[in-house]
Amino acid sequence: xxxxxxxxxxxxxxxxxxxxxxxxxGTQETQESGTAAQQETGQEESAGxxxxxxxGAIWSPYQETSPIFDELMExxxxxxxxxxxxxxGLDTLLASKVAAQDLPDVISGGTKAPAAINDxxxxxxxxxxxxxxxxxxxxxxxLLTEEDRLYLTYQDDGEIYGFGLVMDVPQTFSxxxxxxxxxxxxxxxPETWDDWMEVWRAFKTQDANGNGNPNDEVPFGFNYDMxxxxxxxxxxxxxGEFSVVDGEYVYDPEHxxxxxxxxxxxxxxxxxxxPQDFVTTAGTDFNTLGASxxxxxxxxxAEYAKNYTVSCRELDENAFYQCVVPIQGPTxxxxxxxxxxxxxxxYITVAAIENGHLQNVLDFFNYVYSDEGIELTNYGMEGExxxxxxxxxxxxxxxxxxxxxAREEGLIPSTIPFCFTEDSYMQxxxxxxxxxxxxxxxxxxxDGLTINKPYYYTEPAILQTASYVECFDLxxxxxxxxxxxxxxxxxxxxxxTQYQALKDAGLGQMxxxxxxxxxxxxx
Amino acid sequence: xxxxxxxxxxEQAVLKQKRPLGKRxxxxxxxxxxxxxxxxxxxxxxxxxxAWLSISFFDYNLYLGFAGSKFVGLQNFIDFxxxxxxxxxxxxVVLMNLYSLxxxxxxxxIFALFLNELRNQKVKKAVQTVSFLPHxxxxxxxxxxxxxxxxxxxxxxADIFRFFxxxxxxxxxxxxxxxxxxxxSGMWQETGYNAIVYLSAITALxxxxxxxxxxxxxxxxxxxxxxxxxxxxxxxxxxxxxxxGSLINANFEKMYLFQNSTNLEVSEVxxxxxxxxxxxxxxxxxxxxxxxxxxxxxxxLVIMANRLSKRYSDSxxxx
Numbered sequence: 001x002x003x004x005x006x007x008x009x010x011x012x013x014x015x016x017x018x019x020x021x022x023x024x025x026g027t028q029e030t031q032e033s034g035t036a037a038q039q040e041t042g043q044e045e046s047a048g049x050x051x052x053x054x055x056g057a058i059w060s061p062y063q064e065t066s067p068i069f070d071e072l073m074e075x076x077x078x079x080x081x082x083x084x085x086x087x088x089g090l091d092t093l094l095a096s097k098v099a100a101q102d103l104p105d106v107i108s109g110g111t112k113a114p115a116a117i118n119d120x121x122x123x124x125x126x127x128x129x130x131x132x133x134x135x136x137x138x139x140x141x142x143l144l145t146e147e148d149r150l151y152l153t154y155q156d157d158g159e160i161y162g163f164g165l166v167m168d169v170p171q172t173f174s175x176x177x178x179x180x181x182x183x184x185x186x187x188x189x190p191e192t193w194d195d196w197m198e199v200w201r202a203f204k205t206q207d208a209n210g211n212g213n214p215n216d217e218v219p220f221g222f223n224y225d226m227x228x229x230x231x232x233x234x235x236x237x238x239x240g241e242f243s244v245v246d247g248e249y250v251y252d253p254e255h256x257x258x259x260x261x262x263x264x265x266x267x268x269x270x271x272x273x274x275p276q277d278f279v280t281t282a283g284t285d286f287n288t289l290g291a292s293x294x295x296x297x298x299x300x301x302a303e304y305a306k307n308y309t310v311s312c313r314e315l316d317e318n319a320f321y322q323c324v325v326p327i328q329g330p331t332x333x334x335x336x337x338x339x340x341x342x343x344x345x346x347y348i349t350v351a352a353i354e355n356g357h358l359q360n361v362l363d364f365f366n367y368v369y370s371d372e373g374i375e376l377t378n379y380g381m382e383g384e385x386x387x388x389x390x391x392x393x394x395x396x397x398x399x400x401x402x403x404x405x406a407r408e409e410g411l412i413p414s415t416i417p418f419c420f421t422e423d424s425y426m427q428x429x430x431x432x433x434x435x436x437x438x439x440x441x442x443x444x445x446x447d448g449l450t451i452n453k454p455y456y457y458t459e460p461a462i463l464q465t466a467s468y469v470e471c472f473d474l475x476x477x478x479x480x481x482x483x484x485x486x487x488x489x490x491x492x493x494x495x496x497t498q499y500q501a502l503k504d505a506g507l508g509q510m511x512x513x514x515x516x517x518x519x520x521x522x523x
Numbered sequence: 524x525x526x527x528x529x530x531x532x533x534e535q536a537v538l539k540q541k542r543p544l545g546k547r548x549x550x551x552x553x554x555x556x557x558x559x560x561x562x563x564x565x566x567x568x569x570x571x572x573x574a575w576l577s578i579s580f581f582d583y584n585l586y587l588g589f590a591g592s593k594f595v596g597l598q599n600f601i602d603f604x605x606x607x608x609x610x611x612x613x614x615x616v617v618l619m620n621l622y623s624l625x626x627x628x629x630x631x632x633i634f635a636l637f638l639n640e641l642r643n644q645k646v647k648k649a650v651q652t653v654s655f656l657p658h659x660x661x662x663x664x665x666x667x668x669x670x671x672x673x674x675x676x677x678x679x680x681a682d683i684f685r686f687f688x689x690x691x692x693x694x695x696x697x698x699x700x701x702x703x704x705x706x707x708s709g710m711w712q713e714t715g716y717n718a719i720v721y722l723s724a725i726t727a728l729x730x731x732x733x734x735x736x737x738x739x740x741x742x743x744x745x746x747x748x749x750x751x752x753x754x755x756x757x758x759x760x761x762x763x764x765x766x767x768g769s770l771i772n773a774n775f776e777k778m779y780l781f782q783n784s785t786n787l788e789v790s791e792v793x794x795x796x797x798x799x800x801x802x803x804x805x806x807x808x809x810x811x812x813x814x815x816x817x818x819x820x821x822x823x824l825v826i827m828a829n830r831l832s833k834r835y836s837d838s839x840x841x842x
Contacts, residue, residue, distance in 0.1 A: 091803055095801070095805060098586055098805070099807075101588070103586065116803060116804055119804060123584050123585065123586060123587075123805075124586075276675045276676065276691070277674065277675055277676060279696055279783055280695060350586075472804060473799065477788075480787040480788060482784075483784040487696060487697075487785060489697060502607070506607075
């Protein structure tokens with residue numbers, strides 16, 4: 001009998017425990033909702049308080065809170081309820097929020113737009129800011145040229161939706177080559193395409209890094225995510241997918257030089273002049289390659305010259321990546337993309353209107369883009385982050401020692417829209433030192449910022465028409481074809497047949513649509 | 524305790540059946556109470572969400588919901604079936620699973636039989652533990668380990684190739700290796716863990732059968748063939764049915780993480796396609812359409828496999 005009672009008690013306890021566990025999250029949610037409701041009520045009670053919610057991506061070394069954000073909120077009198085999410089998880093979490101009808105007032109993809117922003121726009125969930133650029137967001141509007149406005153325009157309705165980082169800083173891409181390797185193989189800095197091929201072949205066949213192993217050199221590399229830098233060598237001034245040829249907006253695979261690009265890349269890959277795993281060499285993998293003392297030359301951010309030189313010197317004290325002018329391609333062209341000045345990364349949602357927060361959002365960011373706001377976000381508060389020298393703010397140590405330190409402390413907050421100035425960029429870049437005071441790695445980095453100026457081109461905007469958005473999987477498959485052809489996995493006939501199949505499946509229509517959109521836009 | 528004969532028990536069972544349902548439930552109320560959370564969980568998280576499958580009949584606007592979305596009937600299904608991707612997705616997932624079924628499915632059975640034959644308990648436990656461990660590695664870490672292992676630049680496989688004077692192969696950069704990488708890495712990760720169910724089936728076998736076989740002069744090999752394997756066959760059949768049911772399901776996380784531009788042709792499956800459509804492009808209608816199709820085919824496959832198992836084996840199947 002006693003055993004039976006114990007059994008019943010145990011069963012009841014177990015069932016109660018399971019029920020409690022199962023309902024745990026729901027209870028928590030209810031409590032949170034309650035708290036949120038209480039807060040809302042509290043805010044309603046404190047008359048005059050302004051607020052809005054901001055959902056955005058965050059990445060290292062940025063922190064979720066910073067004295068700069070606090071100061072911005074204090075100066076504007078607007079409280080921002082920040083909700084940060086790791087970059088990788090942003091799109092998934094945003095989808096959940098939209099589905100749960102829990103839209104924040106502002107969403108931001110960090111340095112780029114959230115992946116599905118066009119779908120949100122087409123569903124009417126994003127507020128156009130075109131009409132505010134000359135009034136409520138006038139401080140942002142003043143920073144935009146006509147070209148910038150075109151770049152930001154959404155093609156389907158001609159409205160501007162996104163605002164974000166304004167980069168008033170020098171262009172930063174460059175070509176770099178190991179001069180110590182050149183000495184070892186007895187060659188000079190290459191100038192023509194044939195020179196470059198000769199150098200790469202020498203790097204490949206000789207023990208250019210002098211470690212006794214003639215087979216570990218990778219003559220030339222680029223971050224796979226920036227393969228457009230390689231297209232430039234062949235005269236394709238692409239934004240990653242499209243370029244403008246004789247005033248016409250052309251999908252890269254349709255560019256007259258694309259076949260030359262493909263064939264030459266295939267030949268280079270076959271000869272081992274490119275990394276064998278170049279399709280997966282991006283981000284940190286590329287940095288690992290650059291720091292491994294096995295990479296002979298590259299195209300990428302000019303700062304790589306400094307970073308990789310420093311890293312490689314731990315293995316070879318003579319290592320030196322020198323920034324040089326862009327590679328002269330087989331067609332004799334030389335070009336390198338200028339970094340986009342504006343990026344549409346933040347968007348105001350219809351929730352801001354529904355919540356009555358639209359004016360708060362506009363006021364807050366209008367201040368961020370004002371002269372005071374620009375000074376605050378770039379130099380911080382006087383006395384704490386910077387001091388005035390001859391009427392100009394000078395960032396103090398340690399905040400000017402590296403971008404990482406500055407960002408960790410809240411300066412140059414790319415997690416929200418703001419304007420990054422050339423002056424603060426250079427102050428942090430040089431750590432307050434003059435060119436002469438920099439070491440050779442720092443100097444070549446600085447050189448990279450200047451020697452490429454004559455070769456910069458402005459990337460055309462990606463015209464995100466409805467068919468462009470719809471064809472995302474077909475564009476992905478075209479990239480797959482490109483890479484497989486370069487790697488010698490398919491023949492030219494197979495490439496052509498399969499590419500034609502993609503065009504027939506909708507890519508062809510997209511090509512025509514974006515072409516028409518560009519013509520309409522430029523007219 | 525009184526011994527009750529079989530006939531008496533059968534009579535009691537018949538009497539029980541005649542009792543009203545309410546009384547029977549009340550009698551077993553504690554058992555029902557214990558199962559209640561599971562029923563609630565299933566109802567809330569497995570059946571209730573099925574109502575949203577109707578998204579596939581709408582051009583669904585996430586924010587406006589059904590009221591603000593246009594009803595499009597079967598248009599999403601037509602678009603999905605006639606799209607360029609449809610047969611490629613089906614081909615990829617079916618070939619991948621058939622490959623896995625042929626190569627990876629028998630491995631836990633063989634491994635369990637092998638473990639069962641080990642006489643040294645310490646070795647047996649050590650092997651068992653080591654073989655379980657990969658199952659508990661997070662998928663991202665697992666994919667990173669495999670990627671590094673197969674790297675043509677600094678991977679272990681590259682070193683082995685170089686040691687034998689061969690040029691390293693870029694395994695992850697060639698579509699033809701993708702399925703093998705998926706299947707064999709899956710074997711490394713799951714063989715030990717999946718062997719648990721077969722090990723437990725083996726330990727449940729009647730020892731008298733082994734003793735009888737020994738009396739009849741059966742050696743270890745013959746006992747394995749004539750006692751152990753037939754004994755675990757019902758378990759094997761049930762596991763096989765479950766695998767058949769997931770013939771068009773793929774390990775989404777793993778497929779997605781291993782996917783790159785050169786293997787896209789074989790690595791794109793319904794699950795990765797649904798993810799890209801739904802979570803990246805917010806095209807929930809098309810994503811749900813593909814998911815619904817996937818679920819229906821999986822259901823048909825399970826029913827088919829269950830019937831086949833009942834027809835061609837002594838097993839009673841799953842239901």
